[in-house]
Amino acid sequence: MSRTARFTLHPAFTVGPVDPRLFGSFVEHLGRCVHTGIHEPGHPAADEDGLRTDVLELVRELGVTVVRYPGGNFVSGYRWEDGTGPVALRPRRLDLAWRSTESNRFGISEFMTFLRKAGPGTEPMMALNLGTRGVAEALDLLEYANHPAGTELADRRITHGDKEPFGIRLWCLGNEMDGPWQTGHKTAEEYGRLAAETARAMRQFDPELELVVCGSSHRSMETFGAWEATVLAETYELVDHVSLHAYYQETDGDRDSFLASAVDMESFIEAVVATCDHVGARLKSSKRLTLSFDEWNIWYHGRPNPHPVEDWQEAPRLLEDVYTVTDAVVLGSLLIALLRHADRVAVACLAQLVNVIAPIMTEPGGPAWRQTTFFPFAQASRHGRGTVLDVRVDAPRHETRVHGEVPLLHATAVRAEDGTVTVFAVNRDRHAPLPLEVVLHGLGLTRVVEHTALADADPDARNTADAPDRVVPHPVSGAGLADGVLKATLEPLSWNVIRLA
Ligand code: AHR
Numbered sequence: 194m195s196r197t198a199r200f201t202l203h204p205a206f207t208v209g210p211v212d213p214r215l216f217g218s219f220v221e222h223l224g225r226c227v228h229t230g231i232h233e234p235g236h237p238a239a240d241e242d243g244l245r246t247d248v249l250e251l252v253r254e255l256g257v258t259v260v261r262y263p264g265g266n267f268v269s270g271y272r273w274e275d276g277t278g279p280v281a282l283r284p285r286r287l288d289l290a291w292r293s294t295e296s297n298r299f300g301i302s303e304f305m306t307f308l309r310k311a312g313p314g315t316e317p318m319m320a321l322n323l324g325t326r327g328v329a330e331a332l333d334l335l336e337y338a339n340h341p342a343g344t345e346l347a348d349r350r351i352t353h354g355d356k357e358p359f360g361i362r363l364w365c366l367g368n369e370m371d372g373p374w375q376t377g378h379k380t381a382e383e384y385g386r387l388a389a390e391t392a393r394a395m396r397q398f399d400p401e402l403e404l405v406v407c408g409s410s411h412r413s414m415e416t417f418g419a420w421e422a423t424v425l426a427e428t429y430e431l432v433d434h435v436s437l438h439a440y441y442q443e444t445d446g447d448r449d450s451f452l453a454s455a456v457d458m459e460s461f462i463e464a465v466v467a468t469c470d471h472v473g474a475r476l477k478s479s480k481r482l483t484l485s486f487d488e489w490n491i492w493y494h495g496r497p498n499p500h501p502v503e504d505w506q507e508a509p510r511l512l513e514d515v516y517t518v519t520d521a522v523v524l525g526s527l528l529i530a531l532l533r534h535a536d537r538v539a540v541a542c543l544a545q546l547v548n549v550i551a552p553i554m555t556e557p558g559g560p561a562w563r564q565t566t567f568f569p570f571a572q573a574s575r576h577g578r579g580t581v582l583d584v585r586v587d588a589p590r591h592e593t594r595v596h597g598e599v600p601l602l603h604a605t606a607v608r609a610e611d612g613t614v615t616v617f618a619v620n621r622d623r624h625a626p627l628p629l630e631v632v633l634h635g636l637g638l639t640r641v642v643e644h645t646a647l648a649d650a651d652p653d654a655r656n657t658a659d660a661p662d663r664v665v666p667h668p669v670s671g672a673g674l675a676d677g678v679l680k681a682t683l684e685p686l687s688w689n690v691i692r693l694a
Contacts, residue, residue: 196625198588198602198683201632202614208581209536211607216574217318217542218257219488220304221265223291223549224511229557230547231307232299236558242306243298247561251553252311252546255567256574260311261318261365261487261542262304266290268368269324269376273334276300278353289376291511292504301338302350305359316363318405318487318540321391323367323384324377328391335364335398363403363540365487366391366428369410369438371420381420385427392431405485405540406432411439412461418468425472425482434485434539437465440492440550441523448652450595452621452686454523455530455603457596458489462534483539489527490543491520491566492550512549515657516564518649518664518686525569525647525688526619532573532605535581543570554658562661565654568647572666572690573617579609591622601627602683614638616691620683623652631679638693641679644672648687666690 220226229236231252234243263271267290275284275297283297301319308315319338321331333346338359340347347358369375370384379387388406395402406428409417421435439458443451462484469482493514500510516524531541547553552567588602604618614636620627645666654664672681672691683689 196589197628197630198586198600199630199632200584200586200604201634202582202584202606202636203634204582204608204636206583208533208583210580211532211535211578212539213578214259214316214540215531215535215538216256216570216577217259217261217487217540218255218546219261219265219542219544220263220546221549222263222267222271222288222295223265223545224513225508225548225555225557226545226551227299228296228508230549230555232303233557242303244307244310245555245561248547248553248555249310251561251563251567255552255571257311257315257546258574259316259318259363259540259542260308260546261320264290264320264368266368266375268320268322271322273301273322273330277302277337277349287505293509294505294507296507301359302353302355305355317359317361318363318365318542319361320365320368323370323387323391324375327387328394331391332394332398335395339399362401363405364395365405365407365436366432367407370407371414371416372410381416381423385424388424389427389431392428396431403434404432405434405436405487408435408437408465412457412464418464421465421468422472425469429472429476429478429482430480432482434483435465435469437461437484437486438488439486440488440490440494441527442491442493442495443519447594448519448623449591449621450593452519452523452526452623453593453596453599455526456599458527458530459533462486462530462538466537484537486531486538486541488542488544490545490550491516491523513554514550515655516566517653517655518565518647519652521565521569521647521664522619522686522688524566525573525617526603528569528573528577529603529605529617529619532577532581532607532617533584556658560658560661562656562658564656565647565664568666569688572645576615576690576692577607577617579607582606582608582614602629608636612637613642614693616679616689616693618683618689618691620685620687620689623686625685627683629679629681629683633674633677633679633693638674640694641672641674642692642694644669644681644689644691646684646687646689648684652686
């Protein structure tokens with residue numbers, strides 16, 4: 194077989210429009226994501242609200258469109274009222290999920306201020322506690338957040354300094370309720386019922402809300418598939434999206450399988466779509482659900498924490514994974530997987546935003562910097578808006594231990610409104626460059642604007658506080674477009690962005 198990877202692009206063959214909310218992220222009260230991450234009163238870069246302006250700048254550069262808050266596992270024991278009102282009066286509480294102490298110095302009002310400053314149109318995605326709480330508390334939060342004035346809860350918000358309602362449209366009906374680790378974990382029947390009751394009541398307040406029901410917390414859960422079917426039987430007509438969560442990591446030094454993690458992500462998406470459509474068919478419904486991949490990332494779960502942490506500490510150093518070039522290439526491939534399913538994935542949140550398995554790192558009182566994984570996300574968010582073109586790859590393949598035979602090329606292409614096209618491509622071959630040829634039909638493209646790659650002679654290179662710019666994308670020369678064919682070479686183990694106009 195030829196060593197060249199090929200595909201054809203045509204404007205008539207599309208996957209669908211990209212919902213900008215595919216480029217979302219996640220802020221949980223976990224470790225140092227909130228405290229000393231986005232919020233650090235007294236830091237030299239903190240503004241009048243205690244928000245770190247150096248972090249805000251990076252969040253804007255990252256191009257985050259929606260932010261899920263306040264958890265995660267944290268939310269299943271959270272009392273939202275604790276994070277409201279005068280800061281000095283807010284209670285300190287145990288956070289059972291992460292065995293930490295929560296000061297509640299940051300709550301819904303501070304979060305909304307953060308979003309306003311994070312960029313125009315950055316949307317909140319609010320998760321509800323359906324672990325230790327239920328319908329009544331969900332309705333209370335909804336009224337506090339979204340009702341203009343004239344009731345006890347709306348007026349309480351005004352007294353707290355937020356005259357205008359927050360207008361939160363996107364709500365998660367709990368978090369990972371299928372997981373035995375979840376505070377208030379439920380069976381599918383119990384959760385399906387509670388989610389349906391909560392959704393129905395919330396829609397009595399506002400039928401236009403967008404509601405996300407919990408799917409499985411991982412594809413490998415024993416209840417995967419059955420959980421979705423049972424929960425959706427109760428909630429299908431009441432919700433808009435089903436959630437998926439997935440974290441990947443390299444195990445046993447099996448880098449080739451790790452580099453093909455997107456194979457798993459794509460099958461996961463397709464399996465959940467099939468389950469949704471099966472339930473829809475059984476219910477004879479004309480409604481089509483979409484997916485909210487509201488936690489995804491690379492997470493080195495099994496690794497011991499290099500930082501000493503004690504139980505019930507405030508803002509401990511938890512889950513502070515430091516990402517390599519290889520991790521960034523995998524993350525790029527996961528973004529490609531999401532874009533390739535843009536017809537059904539409406540929302541996706543990179544978990545998380547700062548310090549906790551995050552693209553942005555900070556030191557308390559010190560600098561903020563970009564991890565390697567920052568770059569593919571920022572580039573995809575900037576150049577991945579428009580319509581995803583259908584990409585059917587014809588490429589050399591290799592064998593992996595976990596995923597069997599996989600193509601060396603993973604790719605997608607997005608056509609922007611102005612007609613420019615961006616090709617996103619990963620070369621999974623760790624040792625050899627991969628020649629790429631793309632036949633371009635009917636797109637009116639005549640030139641390569643830019644080809645950049647994230648790749649390095651050291652695939653384990655990373656950015657740190659001392660060397661924050663060790664890894665950055667670099668320009669690649671040699672790509673050309675002639676007679677309707679784009680030709681480029683993808684470096685070994687690389688994430689590529691090729692822009693055509
Ligand atoms: O993102 C870290 C944790 O992973 C979240 O709190 C939880 O929802 C998931 O298991």
